[in-house]
Amino acid sequence: MNFLLLLQFAIFSSPTAHAQGVPAPAVVRQDTPTVAAQDTSVVVGQDSLNVAAPKGDIATTIKYSAKDSMQFEVDRKVVHLYGDAKINYGDMNLEAAYIQINYETNTLTATTLPDSTGKEVGTPVFTQGAETYAAKRIAYNYKTRRGRISEVVTQQGEGYIHSEVVKRNENNEFYGLHNKYTTCNLEHPHFYISAGKIKAIPNDKVMAGPFNLVIGDIPTPLGFLFGLFPTPKTKRASGVIVPSYGENSRGFFLNNGGYYFAWNDYMGTRVTGDIYSLGGWNVEASTDYVKRYSYRGNFRFTYDNFKNDEADVESSRTTDNALSQLPPSQQTFWINWNHSPVTKPGRGSFSASVNAGSQLHQRVNYNGSAQYLSPTFNSHISYQKTIPNSPFSYTIKASQGQSTQTGTMNFVLPDLNFSMSQVSLSELLTDAPATNKWYEKFTLTYNVRASNTVSNVQPARTRSDIPVLESAPADTVPINFNNLQRLWENGQKSAIHTFGIGLGNYKIMRFFNFSPSVNYNETWLDEKYSYRFDPDSQRVDVDTTNFGRVYQYSAGANLSTTIYGTVNFKPGKKVEAIRHLVRPSISYNYRPDFGDERFGFYQRTLTGADPTTNRALYQDLARFRTGAPATGLSSALNFSIDNSIEMKVKAKSDTAGAKSEKISIIDNLRISSGYDFARDSLRLSVFRISLNTKLFKFINMNFNSTVDPYERDINGTTIDEYYFDITKLKLGRITNAGLNLTASLNPEAFRTETTTPDNLPSLEREPFDPLLPQYVDFKIPWTLNLNYSMNYNRTFGLNGQNNLIQTVGLDGSLNITDKWKVTYNATYDISNQNISYANLQIYRDLHCWDMSIGWVPFGQLRGYNLTINARSALLQDLKLTKRSNTGYTY
Numbered sequence: 001m002n003f004l005l006l007l008q009f010a011i012f013s014s015p016t017a018h019a020q021g022v023p024a025p026a027v028v029r030q031d032t033p034t035v036a037a038q039d040t041s042v043v044v045g046q047d048s049l050n051v052a053a054p055k056g057d058i059a060t061t062i063k064y065s066a067k068d069s070m071q072f073e074v075d076r077k078v079v080h081l082y083g084d085a086k087i088n089y090g091d092m093n094l095e096a097a098y099i100q101i102n103y104e105t106n107t108l109t110a111t112t113l114p115d116s117t118g119k120e121v122g123t124p125v126f127t128q129g130a131e132t133y134a135a136k137r138i139a140y141n142y143k144t145r146r147g148r149i150s151e152v153v154t155q156q157g158e159g160y161i162h163s164e165v166v167k168r169n170e171n172n173e174f175y176g177l178h179n180k181y182t183t184c185n186l187e188h189p190h191f192y193i194s195a196g197k198i199k200a201i202p203n204d205k206v207m208a209g210p211f212n213l214v215i216g217d218i219p220t221p222l223g224f225l226f227g228l229f230p231t232p233k234t235k236r237a238s239g240v241i242v243p244s245y246g247e248n249s250r251g252f253f254l255n256n257g258g259y260y261f262a263w264n265d266y267m268g269t270r271v272t273g274d275i276y277s278l279g280g281w282n283v284e285a286s287t288d289y290v291k292r293y294s295y296r297g298n299f300r301f302t303y304d305n306f307k308n309d310e311a312d313v314e315s316s317r318t319t320d321n322a323l324s325q326l327p328p329s330q331q332t333f334w335i336n337w338n339h340s341p342v343t344k345p346g347r348g349s350f351s352a353s354v355n356a357g358s359q360l361h362q363r364v365n366y367n368g369s370a371q372y373l374s375p376t377f378n379s380h381i382s383y384q385k386t387i388p389n390s391p392f393s394y395t396i397k398a399s400q401g402q403s404t405q406t407g408t409m410n411f412v413l414p415d416l417n418f419s420m421s422q423v424s425l426s427e428l429l430t431d432a433p434a435t436n437k438w439y440e441k442f443t444l445t446y447n448v449r450a451s452n453t454v455s456n457v458q459p460a461r462t463r464s465d466i467p468v469l470e471s472a473p474a475d476t477v478p479i480n481f482n483n484l485q486r487l488w489e490n491g492q493k494s495a496i497h498t499f500g501i502g503l504g505n506y507k508i509m510r511f512f513n514f515s516p517s518v519n520y521n522e523t524w525l526d527e528k529y530s531y532r533f534d535p536d537s538q539r540v541d542v543d544t545t546n547f548g549r550v551y552q553y554s555a556g557a558n559l560s561t562t563i564y565g566t567v568n569f570k571p572g573k574k575v576e577a578i579r580h581l582v583r584p585s586i587s588y589n590y591r592p593d594f595g596d597e598r599f600g601f602y603q604r605t606l607t608g609a610d611p612t613t614n615r616a617l618y619q620d621l622a623r624f625r626t627g628a629p630a631t632g633l634s635s636a637l638n639f640s641i642d643n644s645i646e647m648k649v650k651a652k653s654d655t656a657g658a659k660s661e662k663i664s665i666i667d668n669l670r671i672s673s674g675y676d677f678a679r680d681s682l683r684l685s686v687f688r689i690s691l692n693t694k695l696f697k698f699i700n701m702n703f704n705s706t707v708d709p710y711e712r713d714i715n716g717t718t719i720d721e722y723y724f725d726i727t728k729l730k731l732g733r734i735t736n737a738g739l740n741l742t743a744s745l746n747p748e749a750f751r752t753e754t755t756t757p758d759n760l761p762s763l764e765r766e767p768f769d770p771l772l773p774q775y776v777d778f779k780i781p782w783t784l785n786l787n788y789s790m791n792y793n794r795t796f797g798l799n800g801q802n803n804l805i806q807t808v809g810l811d812g813s814l815n816i817t818d819k820w821k822v823t824y825n826a827t828y829d830i831s832n833q834n835i836s837y838a839n840l841q842i843y844r845d846l847h848c849w850d851m852s853i854g855w856v857p858f859g860q861l862r863g864y865n866l867t868i869n870a871r872s873a874l875l876q877d878l879k880l881t882k883r884s885n886t887g888y889t890y
Contacts, residue, residue: 097122251277348385441504595631716797
């Protein structure tokens, strides 16, 4: 059982400054009393009956009223107020069934009164500043600023304090006798922390004598001989973080204990650590910062000294399952940095997302299945700005990628991007006003990206297509300060220029849209290769120069239109009309053969001698490591057709039949393909078919398929003979297809998992655990989501086969009662006939407590968890947890 006993006691705040020896001011009557009360105002020195309150040590006007009656005892200097009595004195307000003002002793006394049935009514309520107290009897000395409250219940933040007697001194400190602290807001709480004596210093700390936990009026032995607890202030405060304890695969542990530093209202640092009985330990420092309307972020550094039994590590190496193999003892670290700016017009924005560290750190310190199984982690830091009153913008970026399986790390340092948004060519060349000429529609866009890619894996000096002279295998360079120069020299530098030239959009015969375009790309590289065959060694010698230039261009045009077809039905029919919308489109694109020797991007090189024919063999080799355009001439005509069908019907809610509503039958049905005139064979491309629509208003359907129009030989190789036959409505053979159906049967909008109650601490990082309970909304009666997925893939040839994978899944929730809720999630693999994933959660609302039971029956994270915890964030570690320990997870 883990406990965080944070007692918040702040009963009285300092009263208003008090002047000594000031004569009693005017006592003002406010409300109009009932029959028993006199509707008069009594002012000192103005009434011949001399019934005004005598002089005393009060600093300002006392305003009072009573609903039933008021009684003045001039000789005793006492005022009695009966029935809804109210007193206002500076920032202090007092309400009760009966209030007595004693000018002789400078005290205010408030109590309840019995009604006609003998029941005590009119509980005194004392308010001073932002604090409110309810008690059976209140006595307050406005001169000494001391008070005594009996049977008091007061709320401090999320906590409630029940005390038999409370005394307050002039330093605003109070002492309580027979106290109960709880977060349960009932008059008779379900649980509380019982302490005989306490001393509380508001906004500072609470000191208690012996205390123990009481649940359901049953005392437990859980407690201690004394307690010293920090009291949360109205602003964030520094304080001790009490650790929790338990057991896992690393032994018994003390977890998440440390200290929180509240530097100011905008920044706080949490330093915590873990210690395990098997010898390991962990330290983490996490800093949150925020500046309103500018940015917010978090920086976290974790260092872990992981210990494992070496005999168990060696034993685990005998299994073939890599996930069940135990890691060796090691020291690891990890850095997380997230910085999110608030974008403002005309100003730059800096953002960061850093996830980097030791290779196995995330495997031994995982917070969820996605993190545990993730093969790579990526990071980036960037600054972006759009130059005001111009089409230009730029981005400066540094990024990093890391593989947790191979240890490969890739850096892009720096990564510079400069771009110009679409502008009219006439605006660039002249300042004359537009005259709507056809050439004024020409536009230009430009973008350049310059980057330096550094990797700790030095590429091999080999090629799979040719034997290389002086070849060398790939090598992994350790990342340390001694190898920084080697890593930098291993970097690959490039600059990619992209030009987009738009030639306008024109109407042809009123119904067709014609859009020509030209594209040009150019890449600068730091390496260019030349090949020379060495007849002696029968290998190719590769020479490298420091600069190379690669470019490619293409031109094209697009022609499209929209066709409407509507069928209207006779009046009085439920279906009024059906409309079919067709959007055909044809585009043509031309690109020259950049493999031609005149471009210099490829080199035809003698690569050896064929021993059977004794002929020299030649091969076209790319002269650049990347960026070289594809070989071959392209003269392609691409075509597509989009369809949508909707129906107009009479609205069910309109009994008069005057209103109508639209129902979508097919949201979009798309068929596309292409024909390349430059190819010598297989000119027709595959047909791609996609369909998405909604069935019965709650089922979303998505379908996609690829159809091959050509015949295949016995080995499965495509031959230049058409399989499709338009006369027989055969498009070709289906090579792959996918279908996805999802249905949501939710009576209300589902609350997302990221939504959390407002009382949860915003700067706390809660680790993910599929067995632990998440936030549950008991207001939603039930939810049900169903999904079906089908993927079909066909291979051809002698060993060809049809592969079909089908899965069904469901997830949702059910409120059995107002206090019981069940959530479920399961996926069934129809093809393999097994349950691939399942999760069941049962929740019980215990008013001020929550109970949950989680069960994952399959997979790496299988197991169960039983948790009973206090609902309040102040006592979030006051919980009982019991979980299974199936298998070894790390």
